[in-house]
Amino acid sequence: MLGPVILAASRSDRMRRLISAAPVTKQVVDRFIPGESVTDIVPIIEELTGRGLELTMDVVGEDITTPEQATAARDAYLALVERLRGLGLGERVEMSVKLSMFGQALDGGHELALANVRPVVEAAAAIGTTVTLDAEDHTTLDSMFAIHEELRRDFPQTGCVIQAYLFRTEADARRLAEAGSRVRLVKGAYKEPAEVAYQQKHEIDKAYVRILRTLMEGEGYPMVGSHDPRLISIAQELARRAGRKPDEYEFQMLYGIRSDEHLRLAAEGHRMRVYTAYGTDWYGYFMRRLAEKPANLRFFARSMLSKG
Ligand SMILES: Cc1cc2nc3c(=O)[nH]c(=O)nc-3n(C[C@H](O)[C@H](O)[C@H](O)COP(=O)(O)OP(=O)(O)OC[C@H]3O[C@@H](n4cnc5c(N)ncnc54)[C@H](O)[C@@H]3O)c2cc1C
Numbered sequence: 001m002l003g004p005v006i007l008a009a010s011r012s013d014r015m016r017r018l019i020s021a022a023p024v025t026k027q028v029v030d031r032f033i034p035g036e037s038v039t040d041i042v043p044i045i046e047e048l049t050g051r052g053l054e055l056t057m058d059v060v061g062e063d064i065t066t067p068e069q070a071t072a073a074r075d076a077y078l079a080l081v082e083r084l085r086g087l088g089l090g091e092r093v094e095m096s097v098k099l100s101m102f103g104q105a106l107d108g109g110h111e112l113a114l115a116n117v118r119p120v121v122e123a124a125a126a127i128g129t130t131v132t133l134d135a136e137d138h139t140t141l142d143s144m145f146a147i148h149e150e151l152r153r154d155f156p157q158t159g160c161v162i163q164a165y166l167f168r169t170e171a172d173a174r175r176l177a178e179a180g181s182r183v184r185l186v187k188g189a190y191k192e193p194a195e196v197a198y199q200q201k202h203e204i205d206k207a208y209v210r211i212l213r214t215l216m217e218g219e220g221y222p223m224v225g226s227h228d229p230r231l232i233s234i235a236q237e238l239a240r241r242a243g244r245k246p247d248e249y250e251f252q253m254l255y256g257i258r259s260d261e262h263l264r265l266a267a268e269g270h271r272m273r274v275y276t277a278y279g280t281d282w283y284g285y286f287m288r289r290l291a292e293k294p295a296n297l298r299f300f301a302r303s304m305l306s307k308g
Contacts, residue, residue, distance in 0.1 A: 003291040007191035010287035020283055028300050032256040032289045033060060035278040038076075038083050044276065045084075045093060052266040054273040055093045056132060056252065057084075061281035062100045067112060070103030074116040076279070081123040090128035094159075095120070096275060098134045099144055110143045114150060121155050132159035132182065132223075137190040138166055138197070145172070156180045159223065163188030164208035165197040173211045177218025184223035184252060185211055189288045209234055216242040216249065223273070225252040227261070246270055254289070 009015040019025055035041040041057070048055055059076045061069075077095060084093055097120065103112035121131045133148050135141060148160040159182035162169045166188060176183045187204050188197065198204045208231055215222035216238040224235045232251065239249050250271035253262055266272040277285050290297045 003294070004191050006287055006291035006297060010284050010291070016283045019287075022304055025300075025304075028303055029282055029286050032254070032286060033277045033279070033282045034255060036280050037278070038080050041276070041278045042083055042087070044278075045087065045089070048274055048276070049089055049092055051263060052272075053262055054091075054250070054271060056096045056273050056275050057093060058096045058098075058134070058275060058277040058285075059101075060277050060279040060285045062098045062136070062284050063281070064101055064103065065106075067103055067106060070101070070106065070112060070116050073101040073103075074120060077120040078123055081120070081127060084129065085127045091130065094129045094273075095124060095131045096134050097131055098136055099147060100136055100140065104140060104143060110146070113143070114147050117147065118151065121151050121158055125155050125157075130155070130157045130159065130182070132161065132184060135161035135163050135186070135188070138168075138192055141166075141168075152181075157182060159184060161186060161225070162211065163190075163197075164211055165192060165204045167196060167198070169207070169211055170214070173214045173218075177215050177220050179219040181220035182223060183215055183220055184225045185215060186225040187228075189292065205231065209238075213238055216244060222249045223252050224249065225275075227253050227258045229261075232261075232265075257289075 034044050045055060045057075057080060059073065059080065061073060064070055064073065077097065080095065087093070097117060099113040099117065102116035103109050106112060117131070124131050133144055135144065144160065148158060151158040157180070160176070161184045162172050162176065164185060164187050173183070173185070185208065187208060198207060205228070208226070212222065212224065212231075212235055224232070226232065235251070246269050250273055251265050252273045252275055255274050255276040262272050262274055290300060
């Protein structure tokens, strides 16, 4: 019940001001977003890759209102690529981007987002890595998939995300499960209406398994984005049945969530990629993490009360 309320709050400017200014917020935020700048994040990249993990880096900041902010987002990713170049980690560290941050919701947003994201994808390719386009709310997805298709003409390794809670996703998965494609499947983190999305956890989980089967049996490279132990076992079984070797799919989890499991899967010989977010505009990302697990919200609320 709490999840949808928190997701509604994630769109509220008043809540953003209140929560961002609370004295204890930073401590709780650090669990999920372990740095504000590229300089903060380099030691984390070195530590996690040193432990056998792979990464996908996200510069947070989706709620932009001007084209200048979209340009700044592009430049933040280019600065990250520059730092990654020095580390020489290639595809072990890729990037995740939200097209909203590149201007997708502004006037002429589709073209603007494409123009801003293309140089990031080019720069990533030049250092031997790639970019995955995150999936945001359902109204943005036709544009995201069109940009994905456009980018793949020159950079076929560009990935995208599909969300199991949406009715449309089974068809998207069939279209995307082709040779050379990279597709991350997640349950979905936005507040979506019953006209377009399953609302019950058991329905979402069942859809996740159906879609995962399509991806595993297809020709592309599936990226299993979930912390759900049941789905992780099912993914291993589906991969085995589809005759996939450990380097023909990967698991992905978020930084700060089930970290022991990241290391366990990597130690078992799986490719395990940790989605690691950093930056100052963390509000939307943080609120989605609270919404996913009510215990996070209770912990946050208790910290506010005890310090407040
Ligand atoms: C790598 C990655 C990339 C993602 N990219 C996108 C995207 O582009 N678009 C999108 O809509 N969504 C994205 N998500 C979020 C996703 O949609 C889910 O909201 C999120 O992963 C929680 O679902 P779950 O599969 O982990 O299963 P759940 O059933 O929600 O969780 C399973 C278990 O994982 C643990 N867990 C899950 N979430 C949390 C949390 N926040 N805090 C503490 N423990 C937790 C709990 O132990 C829980 O019981 C991404 C998720 C991952 C892992």
